[in-house]
């Protein structure tokens with residue numbers, strides 16, 4: 001009741017409290033855990049973001065689920081159209097029934113809100129997917145970059161064409177939409193706020209990255225391991241893995257990240273394991289010294305290459321800072337920035353749950369170290 005009559009002293013008190021609250025807010029904002037997902041296109045950044053939501057119980061809204069439902073249908077049509085184009089390029093002639101099915105797919109209208117997947121396409125998709133020549137093209141397509149989610153969806157057609165089909169979390173995790181712009185989600189892990197930022201990895205998107213570079217706690221950098229024998233969709237010439245190494249080097253050398261720790265996800269290990277048996281690494285990386293077809297050797301080779309780039313760029317910072325006069329306030333600063341490499345399959349929720357448990361600790365620890373020097 002006393003609050004109804006405000007005397008000058010309570011006004012002052014309120015003012016003081018507001019100022020204090022703003023100060024606290026600024027402090028916690030300064031120490032906020034900001035994690036940036038970086039990597040070239042298709043490396044799995046948005047997939048990790050989706051997994052973070054799944055693992056930390058941030059359910060997808062009904063509207064999002066409906067958007068994914070429509071996207072998944074589009075992913076299947078787009079993926080099969082890409083197979084058709086590849087067959088044409090490779091001179092693989094489809095059988096008559098398959099050619100007719102491909103033709104039907106040239107003009108599939110987009111799904112409307114809540115429209116059931118049109119049942120006639122079930123038989124069309126099955127016809128195409130069951131064709132041995134199409135399967136031959138799909139194996140070839142592992143080098144030219146066919147969508148990675150195609151076989152996942154085509155193996156679940158029965159379920160997807162149910163009239164009451166609602167995408168599962170796994171279906172959503174496998175869906176693919178190129179990211180344009182910058183997305184941010186806020187999570188609370190071990191009572192700490194973590195802001196996770198996802199960006200687009202295509203060349204045209206990379207120039208936007210710099211807008212997120214301030215006050216980063218950790219960088220989670222993704223590499224598509226299965227890209228070692230693939231070219232970029234942007235130019236069909238540059239090797240995906242080489243491109244990823246160039247981007248990694250430029251991020252590791254950026255003065256913004258002189259004291260930032262890196263979490264390195266050498267991702268798509270599942271696809272790498274499959275393709276390494278029939279696609280020789282040495283053809284694309286002549287200095288590869290492991291055994292041909294040996295996945296373990298291949299994994300270690302790429303891990304070494306990425307770690308070497310990190311070491312080289314970290315040493316360059318060290319020699320520069322050794323030449324600089326020591327500032328008293330730089331005492332206690334993280335002198336050695338770290339890199340934490342993991343082999344991952346971002347679509348595998350169980351595996352990512354395990355890896356992220358370590359990653360969360362790294363991020364929170366980094367933030368503690370950073371706050372200690374603020």
Ligand SMILES: Nc1nc2c(ncn2[C@@H]2O[C@H](COP(=O)(O)OP(=O)(O)OP(=O)(O)O)[C@@H](O)[C@H]2O)c(=O)[nH]1
Pocket residue numbers: 039040041042043044045046047048148149173174175176177178179180199200201202267268269270271344345346347348
């Ligand atoms: N099999 C497999 N598929 C993966 C893996 N990681 C991601 N994918 C799939 O690869 C596709 C691309 O993943 P995204 O997460 O969209 O890639 P991105 O890095 O966000 O791509 P941009 O937004 O273009 O920069 C999706 O269909 C994912 O489901 C993996 O480890 N294994």
Ligand SMILES: [Mg+2]
Pocket residue numbers: 045046047177178179198199200201
């Ligand atoms: Mg993305």
